[in-house]
Every structure is written in C-alpha cells, then in structure tokens.
Amino acid sequence: MLVAAPHVEVVLEVTGDPVAGTEHAVRAIDAGHHVVMVNVEADCLVGPLLTERARRAGVVYSMAYGDQPALICELVDWARTAGFGVVAAGKGTKYLPAYHESTPDTVWDHYGLTAQQLARGDFNPRMFNSFLDGTKSAIEMAAVANATGLTPQDRA
Numbered sequence: 001m002l003v004a005a006p007h008v009e010v011v012l013e014v015t016g017d018p019v020a021g022t023e024h025a026v027r028a029i030d031a032g033h034h035v036v037m038v039n040v041e042a043d044c045l046v047g048p049l050l051t052e053r054a055r056r057a058g059v060v061y062s063m064a065y066g067d068q069p070a071l072i073c074e075l076v077d078w079a080r081t082a083g084f085g086v087v088a089a090g091k092g093t094k095y096l097p098a099y100h101e102s103t104p105d106t107v108w109d110h111y112g113l114t115a116q117q118l119a120r121g122d123f124n125p126r127m128f129n130s131f132l133d134g135t136k137s138a139i140e141m142a143a144v145a146n147a148t149g150l151t152p153q154d155r156a
Contacts, residue, residue: 004031012064014038016127018045025050025061034060040069044142069143076148089144093137104129 003011004027011028013021013035021042025035035054037043043050043063054061063070068091076089102110104125108118110132130136145152 003027003033006031008033010034010036012036012038013042016041018042022046022050026053029054029057029059029061032057032059034062036062036064038064038067040067040140040143043069044139044146047143047146063143063147069140069147072140072144073147076144076150086148086150089148089150090141091137093134095134099132099134102129102132107132 002008003024008028008031011024011033013024013028015021015024016039018039018041021037021039022045025037025042028035029050030053035050037047037050040063047061051061063073065071065074072089072091076086079086099110107125107129111128113123127136130139142152144150
C-alpha cells in the first residue's frame with residue numbers, strides 16, 4: 001500500500017521478484033508515481049508494457065542508472081545520437097563448458113568458497129548460479145533488447 005501513498009514521488013523496485021516487481025510498478029504508475037526498475041527480472045518480462053503504461057500516465061519508468069542493462073542502453077543511445085546505426089549490443093562474459101552443468105547445489109565449488117566463508121554471509125546459491133550459467137546475462141540482455149528495440153539472437 002505504501003507504493004501508492006500520496007507523499008511518494010518515486011518508487012525504486014528492487015525485490016528481484018518478477019511478479020512482485022510488476023505489481024509494485026503497476027500500483028506506483030497507477031498512483032501517478034515515477035518508477036525506477038532495478039528488478040531486471042520484472043523488466044525483461046513486462047518492461048515494454050510498463051513503459052507504455054507510464055507514458056499514458058504521464059510518469060517516468062526507467063531502468064536504474066549504474067545497473068548493467070541501463071549502462072548498455074546508454075551506450076546504444078549515445079551511438080544512435082552520434083549518428084551510428086546500432087545492430088547489436090551486449091556484454092562479454094566468460095562461460096566455460098563446465099558452467100553449463102552447474103546447479104545451485106554445486107555452485108560454490110566453482111567460486112571456491114569454503115563452508116566457513118559461506119556461514120559468515122547471506123549467499124543465495126540460485127543467484128550465484130545464475131551469474132555462472134548465463135541465466136542472469138540472458139535476462140539482462142532481454143531487458144536491453146526491450147529498451148533499445150534491438151532483436152535478441154534466437155540461438156546461442
């Protein structure tokens with residue numbers, strides 16, 4: 001309910017949950033609040049729909065500056081503004097064949113973290129595995145494609 005409170009001007013959506021993030025953004029936009037979407041999982045799923053909803057409501061829907069998808073989009077915008085035709089955008093990530101077999105149960109072996117190190121922090125094995133197996137990069141590149149109008153590749 002706080003998302004729609006009248007004293008709120010901008011909502012930063014940072015849950016990482018695509019369903020909750022979408023609901024928060026819709027409520028904020030419908031209440032006339034700007035939305036900065038840090039939740040790339042929600043953005044890659046419904047970013048274009050939220051962008052259009054925000055446009056119709058007269059508010060801003062934006063990725064978070066400093067987050068990788070937003071920085072890539074900024075480079076695309078710069079290149080287009082400078083008169084260059086942009087045909088692709090992305091990022092470099094090191095993927096080894098062994099990474100494709102990684103799971104949340106085996107991910108810590110790839111990072112070399114000990115049980116003692118893991119016990120000292122709040123580590124999410126699914127999230128760390130998504131960085132390793134390419135899932136996170138694929139989600140981020142879908143958000144870039146949504147924001148820039150570029151077409152994602154259809155195969156690896």
